[in-house]
Structure formats: structure tokens, C-alpha cells
Amino acid sequence: MYKLLQQPVTVLPGIGTALEKRLAARDVRCLGDLLLHLPKRYIDDRQTIPIRELQAGDEARTQGRIVHVETRGRPNRKQVVITLEDDSGAILSLCFFRSPFLLRDARLSPGRMLSVRGVPEWWRGTCQMMHPDWQPLETHKGGWQPVYAALAGLPSRRIAGLVQRVIALLPAGASSSLDKIVPGYPPFRKALALAHIPGEQGPDTPEAQKALERLKLEELFTYLYLMKQKRIQAQMAAPPLVETGLVQQMLSSLPYPLTEAQNKVWQEIQCDLVSGQRMHRLLYGDVGSGKTWVAAMALLSAVGSGYQAALMAPTEVLASQHARTLNELLQPLGIEVALLSGGLRVAQRRKILAGLAEGSISLVVGTHALISEDVRYARLGLAVVDEQHRFGVRQRWQLAERGEAVHLLVMTATPIPRSLALALYGDVDLSLMRGMPPGRKPVTTTVVAHNRRSQLADGIHRILQEDGRIYWIVPRIDEEEDGVSVSQREEALKGRFPEAGVMGLHGRMKPKDKQAILDAFSDGACRILVSTTVVEVGVDVPEARLIVVEHAERYGLAQLHQLRGRVGRSSEQGYCVLLPSPEASEASLARLKHMARLHDGLELAELDLSLRGSGDALGARQSGEAGFRLLDIAADAALIRHWHEHLPEFKSTEEMIRFWRPMAESVD
Numbered sequence: 001m002y003k004l005l006q007q008p009v010t011v012l013p014g015i016g017t018a019l020e021k022r023l024a025a026r027d028v029r030c031l032g033d034l035l036l037h038l039p040k041r042y043i044d045d046r047q048t049i050p051i052r053e054l055q056a057g058d059e060a061r062t063q064g065r066i067v068h069v070e071t072r073g074r075p076n077r078k079q080v081v082i083t084l085e086d087d088s089g090a091i092l093s094l095c096f097f098r099s100p101f102l103l104r105d106a107r108l109s110p111g112r113m114l115s116v117r118g119v120p121e122w123w124r125g126t127c128q129m130m131h132p133d134w135q136p137l138e139t140h141k142g143g144w145q146p147v148y149a150a151l152a153g154l155p156s157r158r159i160a161g162l163v164q165r166v167i168a169l170l171p172a173g174a175s176s177s178l179d180k181i182v183p184g185y186p187p188f189r190k191a192l193a194l195a196h197i198p199g200e201q202g203p204d205t206p207e208a209q210k211a212l213e214r215l216k217l218e219e220l221f222t223y224l225y226l227m228k229q230k231r232i233q234a235q236m237a238a239p240p241l242v243e244t245g246l247v248q249q250m251l252s253s254l255p256y257p258l259t260e261a262q263n264k265v266w267q268e269i270q271c272d273l274v275s276g277q278r279m280h281r282l283l284y285g286d287v288g289s290g291k292t293w294v295a296a297m298a299l300l301s302a303v304g305s306g307y308q309a310a311l312m313a314p315t316e317v318l319a320s321q322h323a324r325t326l327n328e329l330l331q332p333l334g335i336e337v338a339l340l341s342g343g344l345r346v347a348q349r350r351k352i353l354a355g356l357a358e359g360s361i362s363l364v365v366g367t368h369a370l371i372s373e374d375v376r377y378a379r380l381g382l383a384v385v386d387e388q389h390r391f392g393v394r395q396r397w398q399l400a401e402r403g404e405a406v407h408l409l410v411m412t413a414t415p416i417p418r419s420l421a422l423a424l425y426g427d428v429d430l431s432l433m434r435g436m437p438p439g440r441k442p443v444t445t446t447v448v449a450h451n452r453r454s455q456l457a458d459g460i461h462r463i464l465q466e467d468g469r470i471y472w473i474v475p476r477i478d479e480e481e482d483g484v485s486v487s488q489r490e491e492a493l494k495g496r497f498p499e500a501g502v503m504g505l506h507g508r509m510k511p512k513d514k515q516a517i518l519d520a521f522s523d524g525a526c527r528i529l530v531s532t533t534v535v536e537v538g539v540d541v542p543e544a545r546l547i548v549v550e551h552a553e554r555y556g557l558a559q560l561h562q563l564r565g566r567v568g569r570s571s572e573q574g575y576c577v578l579l580p581s582p583e584a585s586e587a588s589l590a591r592l593k594h595m596a597r598l599h600d601g602l603e604l605a606e607l608d609l610s611l612r613g614s615g616d617a618l619g620a621r622q623s624g625e626a627g628f629r630l631l632d633i634a635a636d637a638a639l640i641r642h643w644h645e646h647l648p649e650f651k652s653t654e655e656m657i658r659f660w661r662p663m664a665e666s667v668d
């Protein structure tokens with residue numbers, strides 16, 4: 001079955017190389033990826049009602065015979081109007097603007113029967129539908145219909161067609177390794193089919209819920225199984241890395257002492273490093289708590305002991321920021337930090353690779369370029385992975401696998417309750433760094449209703465006058481369904497604040513362009529930065545005073561907390577404004593209000609866990625946050641914990657692991 005699911009999307013008719021590329025950009029490469037693009041909602045399309053019973057404004061399905069097809073209207077507002085009549089003689093007009101091609105569609109010739117779905121309205125005494133969904137009656141199936149978020153320009157209907165084709169390709173007997181192991185669930189193939197088109201009773205039945213859960217179990221088990229393998233590898237001896245004075249030198253060059261919290265976790269890490277056993281530690285510290293220096297101390301211990309050390313960050317921006325910070329700090333100690341990222345020129349890259357392979361480079365910072373096939377390390381002793389929720393389990397380990405028994409330190413600001421952390425990261429040792437460097441003021445957070453947005457302008461002007469910087473966050477993806485895009489918002493803000501040098505930043509830009517924009521923001525040439533959540537992790541611009549988040553209810557509290565951590569990084573008061581969408585529910589508004597009150601990331605995470613039931617699995621899913629495709633750390637916490645404790649013995653196949661790729665390849 002996995003063989004089939006791993007076939008490229010191009011085996012489907014109508015998917016050529018251009019579309020393939022666009023789909024790949026949305027992480028849809030194989031047939032299985034397409035099947036995991038689950039509907040965002042379902043329409044109850046079981047009933048067809050007579051034209052006479054249509055109610056204005058209520059979306060409904062009806063049917064009738066085409067009596068005539070014509071064009072109407074002024075030359076530049078021409079519309080095709082198709083008139084339907086049903087057995088009772090009731091009339092319905094279907095209107096389509098800018099669709100002259102319909103005139104040539106044989107399926108729309110008079111006499112043919114049509115099934116249509118749309119929103120009826122009355123216009124000069126006749127009932128009409130604008131741009132209804134239509135098809136020849138004989139091809140209408142009825143039942144529950146899926147609605148998909150548009151994907152790479154493919155509309156929902158087209159996706160539905162492709163998905164059904166793939167499901168039909170799966171032989172009825174196709175099974176997954178898990179089918180026999182989880183009793184009480186539909187088999188994988190059936191679960192896939194049901195998740196796309198639920199049974200007669202619809203998506204809110206236990207049957208449909210079980211199907212969705214079955215898919216999640218597949219992903220979860222693959223993941224837990226991988227973790228188990230890794231755990232065994234972790235119990236290896238490793239060379240002791242001892243403090244040789246470099247750390248003390250570094251500390252004495254800092255303008256301030258370590259905080260108590262930094263000292264505490266450094267003690268814990270030091271114990272691991274000298275123990276002779278491989279370190280496998282997760283360091284949690286809220287945004288801005290000062291994890292970088294802790295990492296630096298660990299890196300220096302490795303270097304001082306004659307080993308190489310590597311620090312991996314999830315984005316180019318962060319990697320180069322780390323390289324810069326560390327270089328400033330360590331050059332005076334005679335240590336050069338190399339930067340290995342995807343954007344390097346060939347010659348530069350070759351030079352760094354050679355330095356790593358022969359050991360002349362002892363400290364390297366990079367993106368996941370650090371784990372690409374051609375990178376060899378002479379004697380890697382320590383791997384530090386920063387902000388790891390952006391990496392999957394595999395990538396996190398791959399760095400540690402580049403040497404014999406490499407110590408691994410994973411740092412995160414994603415607050416995860418302890419029990420969940422153990423399930424998600426395996427049997428890691430956990431260091432909690434609670435407490436901030438002195439002098440930080442909590443960020444003042446407010447939720448501003450849609451119709452009150454204009455009140456923001458005064459505050460923005462004031463911040464701009466004081467040369468403060470503003471982040472403006474819009475949804476990640478710019479497809480029609482997701483509301484406002486970076487460039488739309490950029491244009492709008494340019495109009496309102498022409499003096500602010502508004503710029504836009506998103507994940508699909510070239511690293512070089514991103515860096516240039518961030519530099520401009522940092523220097524003050526740009527003072528309002530419109531961005532997707534790429535800025536979420538780690539970016540440090542002390543002048544940032546305000547962060548505005550649009551469609552705020554779509555994010556988990558932990559993620560909002562991360563975003564909020566971008567401001568208030570100096571002694572100036574920081575502000576966070578959450579703008580919910582107009583359609584946000586009461587419950588999600590209430591959830592946002594907690595942000596104003598709570599400033600501790602771990603407390604927010606616990607709260608989010610209790611507030612978000614498992615009911616909104618398809619809705620507010622923080623997809624991709626942990627590299628999962630279906631699982632949501634918050635909403636599925638109970639499921640994850642349960643199976644972590646009761647994981648049955650099973651042999652997962654490599655294919656299954658490859659298929660699920662519980663680790664997102666790259667980021668934003």
C-alpha cells in the first residue's frame with residue numbers, strides 16, 4: 001500500500017510539471033500527501049429540494065431541465081444566464097459573469113437535466129443563483145461532500161476529483177502494518193476514504209471520528225517507534241567534555257552575570273557532558289530567557305576539549321544571527337565560528353566542508369545544511385539544536401549521528417507540559433530554565449475587535465515617532481482562503497504610514513532577500529515589517545515595540561506567546577495586539593483574552609491544552625508545528641500520552657516511516 005501512496009502526483013492525469021512544482025511547494029509530492037490534505041469541512045448534500053422550496057440566502061441543491069441559454073447585460077458586464085424549469089413549472093436562473101465559454105459547453109444545451117448547488121436570491125421576481133456549482137444530473141452523486149482548502153491554485157472540486165481517483169487506485173485489500181494492531185478502528189484504507197467522504201450520517205459521528213483518529217494513530221505510531229529506536233542509540237558512552245577555562249573567559253567578557261536560571265541549567269548540562277555517557281537533553285527556556293549563552297558554554301566545552309561542536313538553527317536568518325552573536329563573543333577568545341547555510345556560494349561551501357572534514361573548523365553554525373549528505377565532521381563531540389519544534393525528530397538526531405556518540409542538546413521555547421515532552425522527545429532529560437534576565441517588563445497584550453481596528457493608528461504613530469519597530473503578522477499562506485496576504489497588507493500599510501518604510505517578508509523569499517529586509521528593519525530603514533510567522537523563532541531586534549497579529553485566533557496560545565516574545569526585548573515597554581477575524585467564535589476570543597493575563601509560556605501551554613478539546617481537529621490545527629501532518633500536539637495530547645504509555649509491540653516498516661515523514665523537511 002505504501003508503495004502506491006509514495007508514487008509521485010504526476011501519475012495522475014492532468015498533473016504536469018508546472019503543477020507538480022507548485023504542489024511540491026505546498027509539501028504535496030506523492031499520492032499519499034494528497035490524501036492527507038483532508039477536507040476543512042463537509043457539506044450535507046444528501047437532499048435535493050424542488051425550486052419552489054428554495055429559501056433566499058440558504059445554500060441548497062436543486063435540479064431542473066434547461067429551457068434556454070443566453071447572454072444578457074451591458075457589453076462590459078455580460079453574463080451567461082441559464083434558465084432551469086422543474087416538473088412543477090417553477091423557474092430558476094443561473095447567472096455567470098465572465099464565463100462565455102459556458103455557451104459552448106454541450107452539457108448545457110437546452111433539454112439537458114442539471115443538478116445545481118448555490119445560494120438562491122430573488123431578483124425582479126425570479127429566483128436566481130450566482131455562480132452555482134453545477135453538473136449534469138446523471139453525474140451528481142449526493143451524500144456528504146468534502147470542501148478542501150485550495151492547494152497550489154487547485155480549487156476544492158478539482159482536489160476532490162483527484163482524491164477520489166487516488167482512493168480508487170488503492171486495491172480493496174490494501175492494508176497497513178497497523179491494521180491488525182489497533183482493534184476497534186477502521187483499517188487504514190477505509191479510514192482514508194471516510195476522512196474524505198464521511199458515511200451517510202456525516203462527519204460528526206463516532207464512525208467518522210474513529211476514521212480520523214485511525215489516520216492519526218498511523219502517524220503517531222510511526223513516530224513513537226522511531227523514538228524508541230533513537231532511545232536505544234542514546235544509551236551510548238560518549239567522551240567527557242570538560243570545562244577548560246574557555247567558558248570562564250567567555251563569562252567574564254559578558255557585560256552581566258548569568259541569571260540564576262541560566263546557572264542552574266548550565267550545572268545540569270555540565271554534569272551530562274562530563275559523565276562519559278551521551279547527553280540527550282531538552283532545554284526549555286521561554287523566549288528571551290537567554291538560551292544562547294547556555295548553548296555557547298556547551299559549545300565551548302566541546303571545543304576546549306578538542307572536539308568539534310555544531311549549532312543548528314531552523315532558518316537561515318536565525319543561523320546567521322547566531323553566527324554573528326557567537327563570533328562577536330568568541331573571536332576575542334581566538335575562536336572562529338563558521339556559518340554553513342543553504343545560500344553559500346559553491347567555493348565558500350567547499351572550503352567550509354573541507355575545514356569540517358579535516359578538523360580545522362571547530363565551531364560551526366548552520367541550518368539543516370549541517371546534516372546534508374556531503375558534510376563530514378572530523379570529530380564532532382556536541383550537537384546543539386535550537387528552536388527544535390521546527391525540526392522533526394529525524395533531523396534533530398541526524399546531526400548527533402554525524403560522529404561517534406555525539407552529545408545532543410535540544411533547545412526550545414515551545415512550552416510543552418512535562419508528560420507530553422517525554423512522549424514527544426523520547427526519554428530526554430529535561431532542563432527547565434524559568435526566570436528572565438533582570439529588567440524585562442511583561443509585554444502588554446490586548447485583543448482588539450475587528451470594528452475597533454482604526455484605534456490602533458495613534459499608538460502606531462507614537463511608536464514610529466520614537467523610532468520603534470513594528471511587526472505585523474499575517475497568515476502564513478497567501479492563497480485565497482487564508483484572508484489577507486503579505487503583499488496586500490504591505491500595500492495597505494504603505495498607504496497609511498508612508499513614513500514607516502513598510503516592507504514585506506515571507507518564507508518563500510530567497511534567504512539573501514530575507515536577510516536584507518531584516519537588516520533594514522534592524523537598522524530602521526524599515527520600521528513596519530509585514531511578515532508571515534517566519535519571524536516567530538528567535539529573531540532579535542531590540543527596537544521592536546509592537547507586534548500586531550491578524551487572524552490571531554488561528555494560532556495556538558504557545559505560538560502567539562512565541563510571536564509576542566519578539567517585542568519587549570529592551571527596557572522599553574513592549575505591546576502585542578491580537579486582531580481576531582470577524583468570524584472568530586466567542587470561545588476563541590475568550591481563549592485569546594488569556595494571553596493578556598498570562599505571561600509564562602509553560603502556564604499558557606497547559607491552559608491551551610485544557611481549553612482546546614479534540615473537537616476542532618480539523619479547524620485550528622497548528623499543522624506542521626512539530627513536523628506532524630495530522631497530529632496536533634495540543635488537541636491530541638491525550639492520544640499521544642496514552643499510546644506513549646501503551647505502545648504495542650509492532651514492527652514498523654521503513655516504508656511506513658518514509659511515508660509519514662513525521663519530520664517536516666524544512667520550515668516555512
Ligand code: ADP
Pocket residue numbers: 256257258259262285286287288289290291292293413437438538540
Ligand atoms: P532566547 O532564550 O530566546 O534564545 P537569547 O539568548 O536570545 O534568548 O537572549 C535574549 C536577550 O537576553 C539577549 O539580548 C541577551 O543578550 C540577553 N541576556 C541573556 N542572558 C542575560 C543575562 N544573564 N543578563 C542580562 N541579559 C541577558
Ligand code: MG
Pocket residue numbers: 291292386538
Ligand atoms: Mg534563541
